[in-house]
Amino acid sequence: MARLTIDRVSKTFGNYRALDAVSMEVRDGEFLAVLGPSGCGKTTLLRQIAGFDQIDDGEIRIGDTVVSDARRHVPPEHRRVGIVFQSYALWPHMSVFDNVAYGLKVAGVKDPERTRRVKEALALVGLEAFAECRPGLLSGGQRQRVALARCLVTEPSLVLLDEPLANLDVHLRAAMEDEFARFHERTATTMIYITHDQAEAMALADRIAVMDRGRLLQIATPSDLFRQPANETVARFIGEGMVLPAEVGAADSEGRCQGRIYGLEVSLRASPLQKAGHAKVCLRARDLAIAGPGQTGLSAHIVRTVYQGGFFRLEASLVRAPDVTVHLAVPEPFHHGPGDVVDIVVNDGWVLPAPTES
Numbered sequence: 610m611a612r613l614t615i616d617r618v619s620k621t622f623g624n625y626r627a628l629d630a631v632s633m634e635v636r637d638g639e640f641l642a643v644l645g646p647s648g649c650g651k652t653t654l655l656r657q658i659a660g661f662d663q664i665d666d667g668e669i670r671i672g673d674t675v676v677s678d679a680r681r682h683v684p685p686e687h688r689r690v691g692i693v694f695q696s697y698a699l700w701p702h703m704s705v706f707d708n709v710a711y712g713l714k715v716a717g718v719k720d721p722e723r724t725r726r727v728k729e730a731l732a733l734v735g736l737e738a739f740a741e742c743r744p745g746l747l748s749g750g751q752r753q754r755v756a757l758a759r760c761l762v763t764e765p766s767l768v769l770l771d772e773p774l775a776n777l778d779v780h781l782r783a784a785m786e787d788e789f790a791r792f793h794e795r796t797a798t799t800m801i802y803i804t805h806d807q808a809e810a811m812a813l814a815d816r817i818a819v820m821d822r823g824r825l826l827q828i829a830t831p832s833d834l835f836r837q838p839a840n841e842t843v844a845r846f847i848g849e850g851m852v853l854p855a856e857v858g859a860a861d862s863e864g865r866c867q868g869r870i871y872g873l874e875v876s877l878r879a880s881p882l883q884k885a886g887h888a889k890v891c892l893r894a895r896d897l898a899i900a901g902p903g904q905t906g907l908s909a910h911i912v913r914t915v916y917q918g919g920f921f922r923l924e925a926s927l928v929r930a931p932d933v934t935v936h937l938a939v940p941e942p943f944h945h946g947p948g949d950v951v952d953i954v955v956n957d958g959w960v961l962p963a964p965t966e967s
């Protein structure tokens with residue numbers, strides 16, 4: 610297993626900068642998800658790590674070995690990188706066993722070692738009993754496990770997974786998420802997992818790298834990403850964050866400050882370096898609640914209520930800023946509907962760090 614270092618890597622297609630000085634360090638044995646909207650550069654990043662393209666600028670290291678820079682380019686077959694695609698890419702005419710054995714055969718690994726390693730890999734993904742089956746007889750989840758076994762049998766130093774669950778139905782996805790998590794625990798393989806599904810990334814990853822338009826916006830644990838987004842784009846993208854303007858005081862050493870959102874006094878979390886002044890605040894649905902007796906809140910017109918089993922998702926536009934819509938979960942019973950005015954208290958929020966010039 611190996612650490613992966615991506616240092617100011619850029620990749621341009623014609624005039625389009627698909628990767629713009631992306632830097633990140635993936636620890637040995639870490640499970641990193643790369644998350645971002647369609648076209649943000651996830652697959653391009655994965656292709657540079659795998660060595661399918663030559664980078665324009667920067668450096669990629671696997672362990673201590675430089676595999677890409679502006680002049681050097683180690684070909685994919687010499688990188689010891691395993692890849693699992695969303696289209697399993699299995700050979701239909703070969704048995705599961707032969708599909709998994711193929712890479713070893715090409716690499717000149719002879720029996721009995723070859724058979725031993727194939728059996729081990731199939732055991733890791735729980736498919737020993739299917740060794741002689743053709744892939745066509747397997748379910749989507751099982752096929753993806755064959756693809757995983759085929760990748761692991763070559764003992765890669767890191768594994769790249771390109772939306773491996775995208776072709777599976779919702780139930781199978783959840784089951785496979787568990788499998789991937791257990792699998793990662795057992796093997797401690799360094800894994801880079803590309804996805805645009807944030808629930809999947811949150812469930813699986815040690816850390817998540819959020820990308821947008823070829824840039825890395827933030828790399829952090831799922832919890833830090835949710836609680837302390839680095840900027841407005843991450844705040845809105847992750848967990849449907851609401852971004853509102855505020856006036857804030859300077860933060861104390863514990864990272865707390867007082868602020869005002871549309872005139873409402875609120876207590877907020879912030880970087881201890883936060884200075885007093887104008888700021889933007891990220892609010893989560895769980896930070897908001899309907900005001901109880903004696904509490905002051907932001908007055909808002911209810912726009913929509915959607916029953917979601919035990920609670921309603923309530924969307925409301927602020928009386929003081931009608932173009933600002935907030936949303937929150939309200940437990941049942943709740944007897945208000947569209948057009949009614951409610952008061953919404955703000956129990957917590959995160960002051961977004963001031964943008965830096967780049």
Ligand code: ATP
Pocket residue numbers: 622625627645646647648649650651652653654805
């Ligand atoms: P998706 O989630 O839809 O797969 P992505 O985040 O993986 O998207 P990429 O496939 O990395 O995005 O593409 C990033 C941008 O680079 C896109 O605008 C794409 O059109 C462009 N691009 C990627 N490969 C090429 C290429 N070979 N030639 C020209 N443009 C390319």
